[in-house]
Amino acid sequence: MKRSTKVIIGVVIAAVLVCALALTYKFFGPSAKAGSKTYTLEVVDDNGKTTTYEGSTDAAYLKEVMDELAENEDFSYEGTDSDYGIMINTINGVTADYNENNAYWAIYVNGEYGQYGADTQPVSDGDEFQFVYESAE
Amino acid sequence: MVALLEAGKWALQPIPNVEVVTLLFIVFTASFGIRTIFVSFAFTALETFWWGINTWNIMYLYIWPLLILYVYFTRNKGGLWFYSISSCIFGLFFGALCSIPYLFIGGPHMMFTWWVAGIPYDILHGISNFAVCLVLYKPLVYACTRIRKIRR
Numbered sequence: 001m002k003r004s005t006k007v008i009i010g011v012v013i014a015a016v017l018v019c020a021l022a023l024t025y026k027f028f029g030p031s032a033k034a035g036s037k038t039y040t041l042e043v044v045d046d047n048g049k050t051t052t053y054e055g056s057t058d059a060a061y062l063k064e065v066m067d068e069l070a071e072n073e074d075f076s077y078e079g080t081d082s083d084y085g086i087m088i089n090t091i092n093g094v095t096a097d098y099n100e101n102n103a104y105w106a107i108y109v110n111g112e113y114g115q116y117g118a119d120t121q122p123v124s125d126g127d128e129f130q131f132v133y134e135s136a137e
Numbered sequence: 138m139v140a141l142l143e144a145g146k147w148a149l150q151p152i153p154n155v156e157v158v159t160l161l162f163i164v165f166t167a168s169f170g171i172r173t174i175f176v177s178f179a180f181t182a183l184e185t186f187w188w189g190i191n192t193w194n195i196m197y198l199y200i201w202p203l204l205i206l207y208v209y210f211t212r213n214k215g216g217l218w219f220y221s222i223s224s225c226i227f228g229l230f231f232g233a234l235c236s237i238p239y240l241f242i243g244g245p246h247m248m249f250t251w252w253v254a255g256i257p258y259d260i261l262h263g264i265s266n267f268a269v270c271l272v273l274y275k276p277l278v279y280a281c282t283r284i285r286k287i288r289r
Contacts (some may be wrong), residue, residue, distance in 0.1 A: 006263060007222075008219075010218065010219070010222035013222070013226075014222055014225045014226060014229070014263070014267070017226060017229050017263075018229065018260055018263065018264075021256050021259060021260055022256070022260065024253060024256060025253060025256035025257060028249070028253045029253050029254065030253075030254060030257065033233065043169055053239060076176075082152055082153060085258075093225045097190070098189065099189075100190075110209055115247065115250045115254060120254055125221050136190070136191070
């Protein structure tokens, strides 16, 4: 087989794999339901103090809920874009610095450790979200 | 080699899903052989020292050696296009490889959802690996060959 044919086959295989992965994400990835949804969002800070926010939203993803709260409530957050989506560094002025003390903001969804970042975590009616300041130490 | 890996990693840190670590491991293995596996362990140790212990430390312990073994066993037929396509596929399945520890932490469901959630980033990773390898493979192999000759 010619070298150029092998290269073309290789590139085609890679392209097919990209399509297969995109389809896998489309069918099995996080999906959000549109419409009015109620939610509860709790922030547990470094002193264990809990602040609770309740509301309803049309947001598809948690980050949009956070943006709405930041606009309308006494809630603020800061994050940085990483390879796997937004990484929340600061909530309500409390910064979790992993480099300094192995601390991070953990996301819990309906009592279970979240599988997604804030920008890919879908919002469903009645969801209970928690941001908990945790330390790996 | 570890210094180059670290410098490359830090230099591209601000650009998500674009990295040269994969390419450097490919070039190092193609040029210096299986010894590169020890470099990968040193790299993981340095990263652990810098960032602390987490799940990704376990991932690094098998992901980079796996890549090195692949390059080592294919080095005779490997070349620019072969490794560009290989590094693309490696990037596409980087998340799948990284998800293996989650099989033991939370079972197959956790492993699957964790992998699927990261697919968009894996696609970017694969495409950027392909482009980076296509552009930098030859100059880096040339530089490594020169270093090898000088050392002799």
